[in-house]
Amino acid sequence: MFVKRAVLLMLVLLLMSTDAFAGSKRVFVTIGTGGVTGVYYPTGGAISRMINKKYKEYGIKATVESTAGSVYNINAVLSGDLEFGIAQSDRQYQAYHGLAEWSKLGPQKRLRSIFSIHPESITLIASIKSGIKRLEDLKGKRVNIGNPGSGQLQNSKDVLEAAGIPLSSIHVEQAKAVEAPGLLQDEKIDAFFYTVGHPNGNIKEATSGRIKVRIIPITGKGIEALLKRYPYYAKTVIPIKFYPKAENTRDVESIGVKATFVTSADVDERIVYAITKEVFENLEEFKKLHPAYSVLTKENMLQGLTAPIHRGALKYYKEAGLLKYIDPALIQ
Ligand code: GLU
Numbered sequence: 001m002f003v004k005r006a007v008l009l010m011l012v013l014l015l016m017s018t019d020a021f022a023g024s025k026r027v028f029v030t031i032g033t034g035g036v037t038g039v040y041y042p043t044g045g046a047i048s049r050m051i052n053k054k055y056k057e058y059g060i061k062a063t064v065e066s067t068a069g070s071v072y073n074i075n076a077v078l079s080g081d082l083e084f085g086i087a088q089s090d091r092q093y094q095a096y097h098g099l100a101e102w103s104k105l106g107p108q109k110r111l112r113s114i115f116s117i118h119p120e121s122i123t124l125i126a127s128i129k130s131g132i133k134r135l136e137d138l139k140g141k142r143v144n145i146g147n148p149g150s151g152q153l154q155n156s157k158d159v160l161e162a163a164g165i166p167l168s169s170i171h172v173e174q175a176k177a178v179e180a181p182g183l184l185q186d187e188k189i190d191a192f193f194y195t196v197g198h199p200n201g202n203i204k205e206a207t208s209g210r211i212k213v214r215i216i217p218i219t220g221k222g223i224e225a226l227l228k229r230y231p232y233y234a235k236t237v238i239p240i241k242f243y244p245k246a247e248n249t250r251d252v253e254s255i256g257v258k259a260t261f262v263t264s265a266d267v268d269e270r271i272v273y274a275i276t277k278e279v280f281e282n283l284e285e286f287k288k289l290h291p292a293y294s295v296l297t298k299e300n301m302l303q304g305l306t307a308p309i310h311r312g313a314l315k316y317y318k319e320a321g322l323l324k325y326i327d328p329a330l331i332q
Contacts, residue, residue: 026059029271032073032085034150035178036066037205039197039292040086040259043117046289047084047261050278058274068149068176071101077264078108083271088120088151088195089258090232093306100154112310113330114261114276115301118197118292121236121256122155124216125180125206128247130190132216135163135223144173144180144192152177155257156193158230162222181206184213191216197259197292199242207246214247215240218254232257232306258304265310272312280320299325308332 031047034040041064048062055061065082067073073085074095087095094100098107126132130141138160145160145167146152153174160167173189180192184206194202207213215238227233236256240248263272279286280298287293302317302325309317309330317323323331 026061027268027271029060029062029083029267031062031064032067032076032082033064034067034069034086035176035202037178037181037200037202038194039118039120039200039290040069041066042290043086043259046286046293047275047279049289050282050286051275054274054278058270060271060274062275068147070149070151071153072149074108074111074262077262078110080264080266083267084114084261084263084275086117086259087262088155089116089260089304089306090230091151091154092260092262093232094154096307110265111307112263112265112267112272112313113305113307114263114272114310114313115279116304117259117261117296117301118290119236119256119295120151120195120197120259121238121254122152122159122218123194123196123198123203123238123254124159124191124218125184125194125203125213126191126216127184127187128212128214129187132191133214135159135165135216135218135220138163138165138191139169140171141190142171142173142188144175144183144189146193146195147174147176150177150195151257152193152195155195158226158233159193159218159223159255162226163220164222177202181209185209185211187211195257197290198238199291203243207243212247215243215252217252223255227255232304260305262307263310267310267312269310269312269315272310273315274312276313276316280316280322298322302326305330 031044033044044064070087070091076082077085095108145156177194183189233255238252
């Protein structure tokens with residue numbers, strides 16, 4: 001009887017102490033994503049799911065916020081408004097080096113990378129009616145190049161410039177990606193750019209309406225030169241099987257970047273360590289959460305990063321023997 005009681009008491013004390021541990025160290029973190037029809041939004045959800053499952057162990061509760069996209073997320077992470085964000089690899093590079101949107105602010109040295117995720121393609125969708133078949137046909141058309149704060153805004157500008165199409169020669173729209181399929185279907189625009197992983201709900205919506213559409217290849221001499229000039233762009237292919245209602249009959253060639261998971265040097269090492277560990281140790285489970293993750297490996301998730309790796313993530317990579325996959329320049 002006494003032994004039983006003692007065991008019970010010990011159990012109660014143990015439970016209380018774990019609870020007290022979770023209670024005292026409980027933290028809430030938010031992940032900045034993108035529009036709800038993109039891939040960032042479910043990606044934020046997938047990452048939060050991995051860490052929230054271990055709430056008892058870490059006391060971390062992650063939530064997701066739909067935002068304007070990469071540039072917004074990087075700035076929000078740097079200002080401390082968000083703890084984590086998803087951002088394109090090219091924008092991570094530009095922020096860290098003080099280029100593009102950061103040219104006036106200068107290098108963002110507090111930016112930290114954690115890992116990279118799915119590949120993203122610059123995706124150009126045009127209505128058949130508009131007659132657009134190649135990049136050059138965009139002249140004189142109404143084109144959504146992306147909202148301020150998004151990753152695609154600079155990508156569209158790069159592509160247009162590379163193809164010799166001055167912005168002044170098109171009717172520029174800057175609507176959010178989430179609104180673009182509706183604008184195309186309502187014939188308010190002729191085409192839109194979206195830098196996004198595949199498959200996604202946005203392009204499904206754009207390709208399955210009354211107005212028939214085509215995905216336009218991002219190819220040509222100018223694009224070849226662009227690839228040489230900017231090392232963060234690489235050739236990609238958009239599998240047409242994801243969009244059976246588009247008028248294309250073959251996969252579409254394009255160029256793209258990688259989605260990456262970023263934070264600030266100011267975020268607690270313990271939190272970054274826990275999230276990194278949960279995603280990497282349960283990668284097979286994570287990969288099942290979205291078809292765009294099918295290509296992910298521990299090795300390629302450590303490539304395409306330009307800001308130094310956060311010390312919490314680095315602690316895990318060291319323990320897991322993954323340092324060999326990381327560019328030494330990113331280890332501080
Ligand atoms: N690449 C887009 C951006 O940076 C977001 C894509 C998505 O939400 O999946 O704004």
